[in-house]
Amino acid sequence: MRSSGLRCLIVDDSDAFCIAARRLLEAAGIAVVGSAISLVDALEAVASTQPDLVLVDIDLGTDSGFDVVEAIDAMALTPAPAVILVSTHDEEDFADLVESSSALGFLPKFELSATAIDTLLKR
Structure with missing residues (x-):
């Protein structure tokens, strides 16, 4: 599976990150x-939009990105x-x-790109 042409949902409580990620991903054909x-918003959005890819921030304020991942699964x-x-924290902080x-993997927010997504999708 290649990232170009994918339909992506972004789960993140940072408006700034959502805007930046949208621009970056759409420029790459996603x-x-x-x-x-939030977890509730994410489940509703997954059900209604049926994305191919979901990017989930680990820290969603009162919700955990890990809970979102398992609820989607x-x-x-x-x-x-x-x-x-995705997270601004180091991967080692959450490696285990x-x-x-059930997530496919982890990407630091500052490394988010179509190429990085493609690498994870090829696993």
């Missing part, structure tokens, strides 16, 4: 179908969207949690 700021969608965790989650 359609951003929406954004969500529990939806048992067919086809299931690829889910990638990322590994044990």
Whole structure:
């Protein structure tokens, strides 16, 4: 699966990141179908937009990105969207949690790109 042509949902409580990520992804041919700021919003958005890819911030204020990832997995969608965790924190801070989650992987926010997404999708 290649990132170009994908439909992406961004789950992040930072408006600034959502705007920047949307611009970056859309410039690379990824359609951003929406954004969500909480677990409840994310589940509603996944159900209504049926994205191919969901980028989930690990720290959503009162919600955990890990909880969002597992709730999306529990939806048992067919086809299931690829889910990638993102954060401004170092990957090592969450390595065990990322590994044990159903997420495809982790990307630092400052490394977000279509190329980095493609690398994770090829795993």
